[in-house]
Amino acid sequence: MSTSSAQQETPRERSGRAIVIGGSMAGSLAAAALSRHFAEVTVLDRDAFPEKPDHRKGVPHGHHFHALLAGGREAIDSLLPDFSRRAVEDGAHTLSVTADVRYRQRCGWMPRFPGALEVVMASRPFIEWTVRELAGQIDGIHYRPRTSVLGLRLADGRVTGVSVKDEQSGAESDLDADLVVDASGRNSKASSWLRELGYPSPSETTVNAHWGYSSVFVRVPKGWDPGFRAMYTPPLGEGAPEGGARTRGCAMWVQEGEDRWIFTVQGAAGDYPPRDEAGLRAYVATIGVAEVDAAVAEFEFISPVQVWRDTTNRLRDYANLAMRPENFVLLGDSVAAFNPVYGQGMTMAAISAVTLDRELQNVPSTRPDALAGLAERFQKSLDGSIQFCWSTSTGQDYRVPGVELMVDGQAQPSPAGEAEFSDRLLAFVSRDRETYEKFMETTQLIRSPEWLAGDEVVSAIQADWDELGKLVLR
Incomplete structure (x- = not known):
């Protein structure tokens, strides 16, 4: 899963224009990859972007815990070489995966020892803002906020741009592009856009284990040292001992800001955690983990408790479409949205962008006709990375009582797990x-x-x- 290929310089002169739908993590990283090949990259988003790291309407799950895996950090650094340095300078923390993290699994606490494998820990708004700031400094990348995409434009079997609406004026217009990238996320409208153009929609699989989160930022005592900088005790699922740990778990780790941590409480199988402080503390106590109880006793809640329940795994099979338009590709949650509890989303967005860069290196030019075949090659290449994350996420969710598997809207029996x-x-x-x-x-x-x-x-x-x-x- 190395991302070293993304570090190669593109030898040809940049030309043409690419459009990216969505200005979140996947969109900004896709723009960084595209800027190596296209003279102009326009990023469209219906949101207004904050001027500093802050929550925004288009990322409602930003209030909850997020993990940027080591593979994601490596991929982002290959596209935006100043990312890790900038993030740490601005307050993010680096953690050793094997030394600083307490991780409880079905076989108890996993081992801890000094190691070189490091991750960057910070809130989702902080990470996204840092990525967007760095991408926005690249020559040729332009963000166009408060702009909704209404559909794709097509000519001779090739996507040639998009139709958009300015959310402030209400004016509609068309934008031309040599390549269009959908990075709009879980709520992507690409399936319906393809149907409107006469193309088939992708097969769609969902796995819903009915997870819910309640998250809050907390302040810990100055100089607090519990012996870890991150701790995760997930719900253990069927086969685990009776008690709260079957369907209840929590995560806590250091964030940017002085003595500030994120505390996310999780419940599976519809056993949703409450949204008030007293209820949340009582819920966590039923997990029955002394290390968790000791840590939570030190927490001072410093933000409202936020709730999130949109945790369905959703895979749209764009890799195997029977027919597709040229010059239109999809990545990030638009293709595969995983249960966020497994922390794969931001990393897969980064790996997707690296994959796009690699595939573009293999075309002779970025002229529209030279991009023939790119869409299918990219989606199939990306699918190879997606499948491991999908099997990991759904494999764990299949252990949750009452998990629901749907294929193209039809209920299916859950597969016999391993x-x-x-x-x-x-x-x-x-x-x-x-x-x-x-x-x-x-x-x-x-x-x-x-x-x-x-x-x-x-x-x-x-x-x-x-x-x-x-x-x-x-």
């Missing part, structure tokens, strides 16, 4: 430092997951099946 093997895999990797580092590199999306299904790992787990099973909480 929970017994997955539990033992976690126990297996936790026993050896080198193996655990490889595992964390994989979950952080900087190492290919192929080794996890290799004969060496599978055979070792099968040979020690019973002993590994004893390490799993029951």
Whole structure:
């Protein structure tokens, strides 16, 4: 999953114009990738952007915990080389994944030791604002806020631009482009736009385990040192011991700002956490984790409790469309939106942009006719990265009682999972430092997951099946 190819300089002269629909993480990073190939990149968003890191209407889940995985940081740094430096200078924190994070799983607390694998920790508004600021400084990138996209324009089987509406004046107009990128997120209208143009919509799969979050920013005592800088205790799902930990969990970690942390409480299977402080503290106490109780006792709530329940995994299969228009590609949540609890969204947005840059390097020019075939090649290439995240996210959600699987609007039986093997895999990797580092590199999306299904790992787990099973909480 290396992103080194994105660091190559594009040898040809930039030409033409690209349009990006959506100015969030996926849109800004796509713009950075496109700027290496196109002379002009216009980013359209119906929102007004804040002048400093702040919440905005178009990112309602920004109040909740977000994780930028190591693979995401690597990808962003390859597109925006000043990102990590700028983020840390402005208040973000760097954490060692193996030393600074307390992570509880089905086999108990995962090991901790010094390691070089680092992540950047900050709030979603801070990360998005930093990315947009850096992208906006690139020659040729222009943001056009308060602009809604009404549909695609088509000529001779090729998307040639978009129709837009100015949200302030109400005026409608057309914008020409050689390439259009949809990075508009979960609520993308591309499926209906394609139908209007006579093309098929993608097959759509959803997996809903009925998660809900309640999040609040908290202040911790000055100089507070609980022995970690991030802690995560997810709901353990079916097969876990009876009690609150089956459907309840929480995450807490340091944010930008003095002595400020984010505290997100999670409930699965419709066991939603409350939105008031007293109720939230009582809910967390039922998880039954002493380390959590001790930390929460130190928290001072400094913001209103925010609730979020739009957590459905949604995959639109643009990789296998029977027919598609040329010069139109989709990335980020427009294609695959994962349950945010698994922290893959921002990282997949960054990897998607790197993939787009790589595919554009392989075309002879950015003239519209030279981009023939790019849309299909890109969507298929992107699908390879999506599938690991999808299987990880849905595989965990399939363990939640009452999970719902829908394919093109029709209910399907949940697939028989591999929970017994997955539990033992976690126990297996936790026993050896080198193996655990490889595992964390994989979950952080900087190492290919192929080794996890290799004969060496599978055979070792099968040979020690019973002993590994004893390490799993029951």
